[in-house]
Amino acid sequence: MDFKPLEAWVKKEIGIDLTAYKSNQLHRRIQSLMTRVGVSTIDEYIKLLKSDLGQREKFIDYLTINVTEFFRNPEIFNEFKDVIKSDFQYNTPLKIWSAACSIGAEPYTLAMILDEISPGVNHKxxxxxxxxxxxxxxxxxxxxxxxxxxxxxxxxxxxxxxxxGVYNIDNKLKKNITFKKHDLILDNYENNFDIIVCRNVVIYFNQDVKDKIYEKFSKSLKKGGILFVGATESIYNYKAFNFEKVSTFIYRKL
Incomplete structure (x- = not known):
């Protein structure tokens, strides 16, 4: 099956660069979704996505891997907490980016950790x-x-x-978090972050795209800033991005 017409259409109309993803994995997911909605050719699927906004939303939801939880890999979060305590002033507001935040479990986890370490400080x-x-x-x-x-x-x-049975997060945590749509591959990055957390997403990208993302993360961090990645995402060539290794999944910008 030739996915190129779909890749071109998705980039033009939806703004997602499918060529950045590992192709075998991605194509299996798309074929699975096409089977679910009862289409057998790429042309048919493009026609469906053009005409049905609901199906277009399902397509985006299915592509963006939304597996997440609060305090995912708690032992790694304990290491992260120790690094925050040792590297940053308790009473100084930090600028933090939770990239690919999914349903918000990660940024709210960060907000809880920071409030425990430095209560009353308005980290952004x-x-x-x-x-x-x-x-x-x-x-x-x-x-x-x-x-x-x-x-x-x-x-x-x-x-x-x-x-x-519905658990509402405390407003004092919500007020310090800004949620925003952003594409790690296509959009510009903000600068001067103290901490960037990006876990369990770049694993789906090919190596060239991973390297570009890590390079941009490095540029977005302040000197001494921390990059915290997922439990399956060790950066083996971290020195190429001006990082030093703090622990297996935590890197500091030199």
């Missing part, structure tokens, strides 16, 4: 994702019992209000 967290649907969910800060199952009990009681 930019939380971005490609998918408007999940960004809208993230902004609401409402989660069901399954979604909050990994939040430690003491933090659940402190930062969430249980309203009949």
């Amino acid at each position: 967290i930019l939380a971005t994702d490609l998918d408007n649907t999940i960004l809208n969910k993230a902004k609401k800060g409402q989660y069901n019992s399954l979604e909050i199952k990994t939040v430690p009990q003491q933090l659940l009681k402190k930062y969430f209000a249980n309203d009949g």
Whole structure:
């Protein structure tokens, strides 16, 4: 099956560069989605995406991998917490970017950690994702019992209000987080971040695209800034991006 016409259409009309993704993985996902919606050719699928906005949203949701949870890999988050304590002043507001934030579990996790370390300090967290649907969910800060199952009990009681099984995140955390649509591949990056957290997304990209993203992350960080990546995303060529290795998944800009 020739996916090139779909790749060209998606880049032009939706603004997502499918050629950045690992092709075998991506094509399997697209074929699976086409089977679900009952189309057998790429031309038919493009026609469906043109005419049905609902199917277009499903396509974007399906492409952007939204597997996430609060405090994902807690032992790694403990390392991250220790690095924050050792590298940054407690009473100084930090500028943080949670890239590919999905439903908001990660930026809210960061907000809880920072509030525990430095209560009352208004750290600024930019939380971005490609998918408007999940960004809208993230902004609401409402989660069901399954979604909050990994939040430690003491933090659940402190930062969430249980309203009949719907858990609402505390407004004092929400006010320090700005949610914004952003494409890691195609869009410009902001600068002067103290911390960038990007976990479990670049694994889906090919190596050239990964390297470009890491290079841009490095430029976006202040000197001494921290990049925190996912549990399967060690950067083997980290020196090429002016990083030193703090731990397996945490890097500091030199």
